[in-house]
Amino acid sequence: MSITGDQSFLKQINRMALVRVIQQAPALSRADLAKETGLTKSTVSLLVQELIDEGWFVERKAQVTGALGRRPTPLYIDSQRLALIGADLGVESISVVAVSLTGNVLDAVTEPLPSPDQAVVIHRLAKLIAACAERLKHAGRTLLGIGLGVPGPVNEQAGTLKYAPNLGWSKVQIVARLGSALKAAGVSSPRIFMQNEADVAALGEFEFGERPIPEPLVYLSLGVGVGAGIVANDRLFSGVDGSAGDFGHSILQVDGPECYCGRRGCAETFIGLRAIGTQIAAWGEKALSTAALAELAARGDARMREVLTHAGRYLGVLAHNIWTAFKPGRIVFGGPACELGPYFFDTAAACMQRYAESSGLPAPELKQAHYGSLAVAVGAAALVLHKLIRPLELKACA
Amino acid sequence: MSITGDQSFLKQINRMALVRVIQQAPALSRADLAKETGLTKSTVSLLVQELIDEGWFVERKAQVTGALGRRPTPLYIDSQRLALIGADLGVESISVVAVSLTGNVLDAVTEPLPSPDQAVVIHRLAKLIAACAERLKHAGRTLLGIGLGVPGPVNEQAGTLKYAPNLGWSKVQIVARLGSALKAAGVSSPRIFMQNEADVAALGEFEFGERPIPEPLVYLSLGVGVGAGIVANDRLFSGVDGSAGDFGHSILQVDGPECYCGRRGCAETFIGLRAIGTQIAAWGEKALSTAALAELAARGDARMREVLTHAGRYLGVLAHNIWTAFKPGRIVFGGPACELGPYFFDTAAACMQRYAESSGLPAPELKQAHYGSLAVAVGAAALVLHKLIRPLELKACA
Numbered sequence: 001m002s003i004t005g006d007q008s009f010l011k012q013i014n015r016m017a018l019v020r021v022i023q024q025a026p027a028l029s030r031a032d033l034a035k036e037t038g039l040t041k042s043t044v045s046l047l048v049q050e051l052i053d054e055g056w057f058v059e060r061k062a063q064v065t066g067a068l069g070r071r072p073t074p075l076y077i078d079s080q081r082l083a084l085i086g087a088d089l090g091v092e093s094i095s096v097v098a099v100s101l102t103g104n105v106l107d108a109v110t111e112p113l114p115s116p117d118q119a120v121v122i123h124r125l126a127k128l129i130a131a132c133a134e135r136l137k138h139a140g141r142t143l144l145g146i147g148l149g150v151p152g153p154v155n156e157q158a159g160t161l162k163y164a165p166n167l168g169w170s171k172v173q174i175v176a177r178l179g180s181a182l183k184a185a186g187v188s189s190p191r192i193f194m195q196n197e198a199d200v201a202a203l204g205e206f207e208f209g210e211r212p213i214p215e216p217l218v219y220l221s222l223g224v225g226v227g228a229g230i231v232a233n234d235r236l237f238s239g240v241d242g243s244a245g246d247f248g249h250s251i252l253q254v255d256g257p258e259c260y261c262g263r264r265g266c267a268e269t270f271i272g273l274r275a276i277g278t279q280i281a282a283w284g285e286k287a288l289s290t291a292a293l294a295e296l297a298a299r300g301d302a303r304m305r306e307v308l309t310h311a312g313r314y315l316g317v318l319a320h321n322i323w324t325a326f327k328p329g330r331i332v333f334g335g336p337a338c339e340l341g342p343y344f345f346d347t348a349a350a351c352m353q354r355y356a357e358s359s360g361l362p363a364p365e366l367k368q369a370h371y372g373s374l375a376v377a378v379g380a381a382a383l384v385l386h387k388l389i390r391p392l393e394l395k396a397c398a
Numbered sequence: 399m400s401i402t403g404d405q406s407f408l409k410q411i412n413r414m415a416l417v418r419v420i421q422q423a424p425a426l427s428r429a430d431l432a433k434e435t436g437l438t439k440s441t442v443s444l445l446v447q448e449l450i451d452e453g454w455f456v457e458r459k460a461q462v463t464g465a466l467g468r469r470p471t472p473l474y475i476d477s478q479r480l481a482l483i484g485a486d487l488g489v490e491s492i493s494v495v496a497v498s499l500t501g502n503v504l505d506a507v508t509e510p511l512p513s514p515d516q517a518v519v520i521h522r523l524a525k526l527i528a529a530c531a532e533r534l535k536h537a538g539r540t541l542l543g544i545g546l547g548v549p550g551p552v553n554e555q556a557g558t559l560k561y562a563p564n565l566g567w568s569k570v571q572i573v574a575r576l577g578s579a580l581k582a583a584g585v586s587s588p589r590i591f592m593q594n595e596a597d598v599a600a601l602g603e604f605e606f607g608e609r610p611i612p613e614p615l616v617y618l619s620l621g622v623g624v625g626a627g628i629v630a631n632d633r634l635f636s637g638v639d640g641s642a643g644d645f646g647h648s649i650l651q652v653d654g655p656e657c658y659c660g661r662r663g664c665a666e667t668f669i670g671l672r673a674i675g676t677q678i679a680a681w682g683e684k685a686l687s688t689a690a691l692a693e694l695a696a697r698g699d700a701r702m703r704e705v706l707t708h709a710g711r712y713l714g715v716l717a718h719n720i721w722t723a724f725k726p727g728r729i730v731f732g733g734p735a736c737e738l739g740p741y742f743f744d745t746a747a748a749c750m751q752r753y754a755e756s757s758g759l760p761a762p763e764l765k766q767a768h769y770g771s772l773a774v775a776v777g778a779a780a781l782v783l784h785k786l787i788r789p790l791e792l793k794a795c796a
Contacts (some may be wrong), residue, residue: 010417016636035669081431212434214638215638216635216637216638231629231634232630232635233630233631233635235631237614237630237631237635237724238725239614239724239725239726240612240614240725240727240762241725241759241789242614242725243725243759244723244724245616245726246722246723246725247722247723247725249757250718250719250722250723251650251718251719252649252652253651253652253754254650254651254712254715261756261757261758262755262757263753263756265755283452313652314652317649317652320648320649321648321649321719321723322723324644324645324647324648324718325643325644325645325648325719325723325724326635326637326642326723327636327637327638327639327641327642327644328637328638328639329638355593355649355661355662358659358660358661359647359659359660359661361639361641
């Protein structure tokens, strides 16, 4: 409903269409872009020059091919001049990263959550972001915007975190408050975008992951809780209330183990870190890190192998159910449970593979998060890029 | 990538934007439309007049309110002058319907599948469609296009049915062949659109269902097989291979009953009509219609009540899992199992409700298919409308 014939807006749509084409198919020339987009060659030349001037595109030397005539100049996304900042407001820690348009991590800082107090956390985040922005400035980079990943569903339009049970927060006007804090810290008001942690991590994989990026793409965040970010039809899939992909509470066994949510047989009761920890605690084992669990299994601890294999099998069933529901081309496993190692993941992959073979259909790619523990922070930076290069949606949301 | 500055295309986008606004909010005036779309009042007036002339819009008398000045004229989608044809190529029967832009069924014919032979079926479909088109013509209606729902995943661009196991068909160029047959039958080549049966049924609910239409919307087709059509972000959600929503083979019980697909514990082994029929056959009962099963349960047959309640409970679990995955605002139950009655459906709804209460979140609306056994045929007609009023996507697919 927002195509108004406004010329500058149409121009921005066309500019960003060019960015998206080059992002997906680097090394195309201006002539290729004209063919790809249906824009005239002169319009493409004009827009490409602007994008080069502003730091979006860079030209590289054409490869000498032996063919006659002037070689078309290949265009690439410029990784050198612009930057995006992403912040991960986690339950236990906060991270701030700067990344290039191509997903190179330029700067990263992680520290423990300073306090459960909202004001303290927002103030600290603003400080870290301001320092990061300052370093970018010294490096001669232009900041395009700031993204934030939070541990709960959000109201994107209002810039509020609806609730974050693990922080004990609800209805927090984070975007406005962070904006004020950044202004106070001397960061001239750039755009701020916010989304749920699994959603931004999914966008991180979608914008910066291994190409070609298949769709739908599901990022499954495995930790104490189990949730997912889903990208489909080029957009985040978030459901009626922003909480689609709540796979931790899909039921894998009717009348199964009791879940803290009141239901029984939820996926989290089989594969959540708390559930795994409870099993181990029942042996009288002290609390161990995920890496330590994997280490024990690797060293031959039979009980640990059994626990991780059992959990891994249910992860395979969950991944299979995600597959039947969304038919993703790729499922990415992320989150702290990624350290549980092969008894967990290889079991899941083998289970998924068996199901796929039964059905005669190719299984989706299974991958581990490209940015590891920085997945949410980098994803938050990707959110900024994702929004900027889709101006139609930006306008629709305004 | 398809916004080219082409003026006639932009005009068509704007025209169809107006149609979609009036579809969602009937009785708006030209001034309201201008406000809603950002178009100028003079552009709106021009486009509205065209849409009235062509049969999309109708003006009705403004209600006298007592306020001074000229009253703005409310606009409505015209149900009288245009028509859409939808065809359901089912495993056991074929149906052809004509519907108005507002979803009124103007004409409907259903007959048994004439043969498993492709040529025979396509020829018969063309005959039925041609006869329907002829009747529309006599009634003075203009046909906008023809939609087709088929029992298997499709390649929409190529107009092919990939495979339909229950027909024993694979890689059938249905759209091209139906187009030729229609031409031979004297139907001047209108657009033909094709999609999977559950997908078109979902679009039927999305375009013609009870307003407001929440998103995502899931149409769960319950029969021998269990599949779904999903509408999200205003589009059909179909996954990497067109077969998203294959919920019949999501696993509800690890190591559960064997499924014909080779997996175990698939949803179909609990709620598919074949699975229910097998249980009943085990009592030595002869094959009964779904309506007869419901009748027996209603008359007090304890075993039948137990069978239907057990299946209904698993339907509730499946609906819950669909809810956690997609967070739909509405789940519609359709297909022949709809005749199984309250022991099946009320149990499912109660199960779903209990889960929602446990989680503290509102459950999605549960509804039965608005068009009953014509859901797929009417949905196929809705597919035509859905495509026509989204020209951006039409062009992107061309």
